[in-house]
Amino acid sequence: MADKDLHQILSQLSSLSHHNLDKAPHLLSRAKLSLLHLNALVPSSQTSPQHLTLARRVLEIGALLSIRLKDTDAFTRYYQQLQPFYSSNQQHNAHKGEQSKVTGLYLLLLLSLGDYAEFHTQLEGLEVAYGGKKAIDEDVFIQYPVRLEQALMEGSYDKVWGETKGERVPSEEFGVFSEVLVKTIRIEIASCAERAYPSLPIASAKNLLFLDSEGAVIQFANHRQWLPRDGRIYFPQQEAEATMGEKDILVMSGQVIQNTLGYARELETIV
Known part of the structure; x- marks a missing residue:
């Protein structure tokens, strides 16, 4: 029964x-x-x-x-x-595809949580379970979080952004965690930017934060209690503390900041 x-x-x-x-x-x-x-x-x-x-x-x-x-x-x-x-x-191994999908999703969850140590522990175990690195390299569900992790280690946030779009996402379920991961990166960059600069042009903030429109920048700014004014975003804490002139971040048109893993930490030290 x-x-x-x-x-x-x-x-x-x-x-x-x-x-x-x-x-x-x-x-x-x-x-x-x-x-x-x-x-x-x-x-x-x-x-x-x-x-x-x-x-x-x-x-x-x-x-x-x-x-x-x-x-x-x-x-x-x-x-x-x-x-x-x-x-x-x-x-x-008749259902190996589902195993790979579930395992890849767990790896992506670890990335979204910033748990890189556990990510690598799991990946090392998979190489043994799957019979070597070649099998891992050929698995589309495992390779997706691996590519994302490599881009994060390089500080290439534009690559992360690109991986979360369209056909590069291996299934609908991966899109859920990809969205979470991008939000996590956005918040990290925003936290560093508001400590490093008195203000930013809205157009530059759009590229820096991987947002689709200047309207989305305004919405994000309001959520973080930033002050949008005269085409710029002002960071209240820096505006209160700054005794020198404004420092602008230079973002070339059509490009997104891309640097090493130390990008976020270095951003905080720019004078």
Whole structure:
């Protein structure tokens, strides 16, 4: 009976659209209850391969739906629950694509959190699990966060911006974390800029902060309690402390600042 129920729930989960994603948590809870009855929620030698495959499918769907729901805590729990399945010798590689996607998303989550140490720890473990660096290099889902991390290490924020656009994003779920990562970078740059300069031209701030329009700059400025005035953005703290003339950041038309990893720290020291 639990077997039949599980198949029905999986069918319902697979048919969910953006309009009814709110049904996912309830369906996933029912699916996991069925897996408990089948003794398949955790892989063991007593569980049939068929039920283990079903369990893995439920957890992978749960992970991906959690991303669409923007519930990173739930996604992390699903990722952790999947690790025994991914490392178990009982599991074959028929669903390697979903494993790569879920793993790549976890790497991207680590980047969005700024946890570079854990990112590299996970990546080193993957090289062993996947049978070498070549397999990692050929995996589109793993390579996406790897490229982003390399761009971040170089301080090439324009490359990060480019990777988060259009066809370079390997799936819809990756777009969620990519957006979070860009916001994190934007906030970091904004924090450094407001400590380094009394003001910036709005046009320069648009390029510097990877915003699509000057209107978006004004909205961002208001959120951070900056003062937009006469075509410029004024930083209240610097405006109050500055005793010398304004210092402008020179941003060439059509270009975005690109430097080494020390870019943000160096920006703070510019006089």
